Amino acid sequence: MPPTDQQNRPHEHRRGRPRSEAVERSIVEAVVKLLEEGAPLAAVSIERVARTAGVGKATIYRRWKGKEELFIDVLKSIEPLDPELPGTSARDDLVAMLESLRLRGLAKRSSALLYNVFAQMQNYPELWRAYHDTVVEARRRRGLEIVSRGMARGEIRSDLAPELVNDLFVGPMLLRTVLRPEAQLDDDLAAQVVDTVLEGLTPPGDRGRRS
The missing domain is CATH 1.10.357.10 (Tetracycline Repressor, domain 2)
Known part of the structure; x- marks a missing residue:
């Protein structure tokens, strides 16, 4: 393609x-x-x-x-394209970001080509490093930007390091797409992860106002 x-x-x-x-x-x-x-x-x-x-x-x-x-x-x-972020809220942007991770996980399960390439990359250090530095790192920075914007807007508590907060969102999806390739990747998984993590990251004064 x-x-x-x-x-x-x-x-x-x-x-x-x-x-x-x-x-x-x-x-x-x-x-x-x-x-x-x-x-x-x-x-x-x-x-x-x-x-x-x-x-x-x-x-x-x-x-x-x-x-x-x-x-x-x-x-x-x-690979599936990285999506355009809605930009309406940290929650919506995080859901869009995690949904792209879910779709990539599904693609690697359904595409023999992607599966074989990524399997071989583990034995090709130069390519794996280039992929990580070019693609993975860019996606990590994108997640940090979303989290930092959410903190600046008061949507996410700001007493934690953005790197840790980003890992809290991304970790569950990576666990299911990389470490547990047999795990379910339900259509609403991205929203479930984001909403569950946000419940613990909402600034204290706003928790009662979350629906």
Whole structure:
């Protein structure tokens, strides 16, 4: 599947000629094709990708610094998109964020491609580190921003570290999607987690006003 959102498109900062989305799409699709055919990550070289996509290696290197950066964009293209946040309240933004985690968990269960790629990444330290630094860390920062805004607005008690509060929200969903892959991921799980945690994080003076 090609990228369909600005967030999932290849990085904007690359050097070289003006970007051709059609060429980039063909390169990403070539990687996906090789992986779907069973090629292990270690065997998907830039040369092989170029041959499959019908482009020169230089065309790829003008857009990606190396294989790890290319793989990150491929993963972004096949994972569910990060949602736009409603921005109406900390509660609504947190539900949207956790719902995206739930959907990614479901996708990894239903997609053999995603499952195999993530399983192999554990044995590919460079790619795992690049994925963590580029994707996971960006999502963590997004959660911290939501929590910090909620604290500033008085929606979340502010006597705790934002990092801890963010972990309290994200932890239950990660437990079910990563550590307990057999666990239920009900449609309303994100709202259940957020509302339950918020009950203990609401500033004392506001607890009686929560519905």
